[in-house]
Amino acid sequence: MKVMVVEDERDIRDILKNLLEEEGFQVVAFENGMNILEDIRVNQPDLLLLDQILPGKTGVEAVREVRGSEFFATLPIIMVTGLSGEDEKVNALDVGADDYVTKPFYPKELAARIKALARRSSFGQEGPGAASKDPKDRIVRENIVMDFSAHRVWVDEIEIALTLTEFKILSELLKQSGQVLTREKLRERALGNLNVTDRTIDVHMASLRKKLGEVGNRIETVRGVGYRYADRQG
Numbered sequence: 001m002k003v004m005v006v007e008d009e010r011d012i013r014d015i016l017k018n019l020l021e022e023e024g025f026q027v028v029a030f031e032n033g034m035n036i037l038e039d040i041r042v043n044q045p046d047l048l049l050l051d052q053i054l055p056g057k058t059g060v061e062a063v064r065e066v067r068g069s070e071f072f073a074t075l076p077i078i079m080v081t082g083l084s085g086e087d088e089k090v091n092a093l094d095v096g097a098d099d100y101v102t103k104p105f106y107p108k109e110l111a112a113r114i115k116a117l118a119r120r121s122s123f124g125q126e127g128p129g130a131a132s133k134d135p136k137d138r139i140v141r142e143n144i145v146m147d148f149s150a151h152r153v154w155v156d157e158i159e160i161a162l163t164l165t166e167f168k169i170l171s172e173l174l175k176q177s178g179q180v181l182t183r184e185k186l187r188e189r190a191l192g193n194l195n196v197t198d199r200t201i202d203v204h205m206a207s208l209r210k211k212l213g214e215v216g217n218r219i220e221t222v223r224g225v226g227y228r229y230a231d232r233q234g
Helices: 010-022 036-043 059-067 086-094 107-119 164-175 183-191 198-218
Strands: 002-006 026-030 047-051 077-081 099-102 138-141 144-147 152-155 158-160 219-222 226-229
Touching (some): 002 036, 010 026, 010 107, 036 059, 047 059, 059 086, 086 198, 099 107, 138 164, 144 164, 152 198, 164 183, 164 226, 198 219
Parallel strands (some): 002 026, 047 077
Antiparallel strands (some): 138 144, 144 152, 152 158, 219 226
16 A cells, blocks of 8 residues: 655654555655645555645645545545644544544554555545446445445436545445434444544534535434434435
8 A cells, every 4th residue: 555645844754654664555755735636646645644734735725636636536635733723623624634643643543543544445446437337336325326346426427526534424324324323333334443523523424415415415413313314205
């Protein structure tokens, strides 16, 4: 698995590179995200790890650019930030990061988060455009189609670009259509062992609803409990 690191501080960049290589990852490293899409295109990473505070283009701006790309919108992203406030972390998730790590970080914890995200990702395994023909690799709910092997989603035959976390949350909601899933269950099933708060789930849910358009209205909030997907006929 190849990880692309974007970090302007050379000492931290070297630490990250050495740490990840010791854990068995291939690593390419850059000091800024000014040419983020071209760097991704050339190096074809399976995961992007980038700092929030970067020269020329912030990490948030870089994430927003990647998520707006036709080809790399589903690339798993972890943001590393020295801003420890909850609003800053939520903002990172809101623009499309799948996870965040706050500086100073424990190297082994960071490696564990990367591995956890990699296990949940099919980006580097199948690649965009490798849609499965096998029905067991798909979920179909009314006008929604999810393809797990290619990590793609269509609504009314229009493809919707979701982050890995949004994809996992939607798949759980559709699998358990009509049933209420608590935030704790969504954290467990969609985010694995990642340590996130209820607000993190709410932020991902808000982004998911927005991307789904009118279909997003079928994701109902059950006050004090969690969320459920309600079919139109239900």
